[in-house]
Amino acid sequence: MKYLVTIQHPAQAQFYRHPVSELRDRGHDVRVLVRDKDVTTDLLDAFDIPYRVLARSPNSVGGLPLMQLRYEYRLLREAWRFRPHVMTSVGGLEISHVAPLVGARSVAFDDSEWTPSRRITLPSLDAVWTPRAFAADRGTHQRYYDGYHELSYLHPDRFEPDPDRLRAAGVDPDDRYFVLRFVAWNAHHDVGQAGFSPAAKRRLVAELERRGNVYVSTEADLPDEFEQYRLPVPPHLLQDLLYYADLYVGDSQTMATEAAILGTPAVRSNSFAGDGDMSNFVELEEEYGLLHSIPDEGAAVDRALELAADPSSKAEWRRRREALLADKIDVAGHVVSVLEREGERARRRPAGKRGVAGWVRDLLGRWVE
Incomplete structure (x- = not known):
């Protein structure tokens, strides 16, 4: 199964650290694409996780929209070539736009009720997983788990202080x-x-x-x-x-x-x-x-x-x-289980029904290749 993971923050590098390694150990093909912010790439290097940087963080809030557009365009090109079964990210902003265009299922993990960009991501996400106590409504595809994002790498099954x-x-x-x-x-x-x-x-x-x-x-x-x-x-x-x-x-x-x-x-x-x-x-x-x-x-x-x-x-x-x-649960193990289930759903989907209509796919393919 092919999985594409997008990371835009150091905390997200931590969140996906163990799921990425475990999915690879299980024989899956996992690609990690990154927006370089703060110590994100330093962490991925320390975790021995291969990645590709698609964009750098801007120097000001005003530069964020242009950076995000550039990041998502490059993400679309990479995803079109890789053809993942599942795309996943924290929040889901970038994958909500790209996954439907490449026929991938989109799985977001969200723990921030405040983020305004969620309003434009929800309609096209296949699943949004939030902590049990999460107060915001993320729509019909929202699912809950007993934990916090930080327990993906700080649960005792994953972290032992040295x-x-x-x-x-x-x-x-x-x-x-x-x-x-x-x-x-x-x-x-x-x-x-x-x-x-x-x-x-x-x-x-x-x-x-x-x-x-x-x-x-x-x-x-x-x-x-x-x-x-x-x-x-x-x-x-x-x-x-x-x-x-x-x-x-x-x-x-x-x-x-x-x-x-x-x-x-x-x-x-x-x-x-x-x-x-x-x-x-x-x-x-x-x-x-x-x-x-x-x-x-x-x-x-x-x-x-x-x-x-x-x-x-x-x-x-x-x-x-x-x-x-x-x-609370071992969140990393939960993430792996969720992604594998979504991968099976994508695999069982008839090829003709994966992604947008054929003529749009053909047009898009000529544009991004």
Whole structure:
């Protein structure tokens, strides 16, 4: 069976890491196409996953529409030549446009209720899989599973923290240390949103430094004033660093979820937090007590400092983590099962009914070849 996986973000490289490897181990032909953003290709290199870059991230939000058009045109050319049975992505924007044109089934995995582009992807997707607590309606093809995207690579069946990997990178996992993450806010779904201000970042670093080592990760270039706090580990060891950390604080969506799932005290603050927050953050906070999502940055910093001063917080988070894991599945295994089922559906579909009408396919073929 042929599968085409599209990846546009580092978190998506993590999400598809194990499914891609497992599908290949099962004898399937899997092709990975990428929009290079942040450390996406660094992660894929570390995971030994072959890929092809179709586009680079623009320098501003204004450049996103043109970049997306270029990316989807190149994706169409690649898909037309490869002729996959199934195309899959997180969100589904690009595959919703391309898969019907090449006769492939389209399978999206979605965990973000906020993303406005979903309005134009839903009609042509064959399946949209979301976490059980997902609050948005994704239409008649929506299906649910018990988990979060991050459990595709952080479920205990997939991830085992290794203190020796950290020691080799110069980090003593037994030392007290804190991980901070600040994002760039330049994605299409980030328009009008914001995270920690420069003043709040400085306060966090100064106050936490009194209690242990501080490591700062940024999506944009690291400011000179924080250079001495640069992450000491390569991107593929970030989850090991998070697991042994005494506290995570940041305005990142993904890393807040990762820290919570790993049982590390976590504080998240950005303009998404508060009323109308996304379902995964609400569940992690209200159902499991693993995350504090606080829209006011001053209150968020105060809460972070309280947790840093509490010697029992880490043990309590580890206990709460066990309750979460008892309720959730190995998401990577679920993804593999879903994609194989969809592949069988595509294989059984009569050839004449795959894709658009024959005359449109012929015209399209002459255009993209």
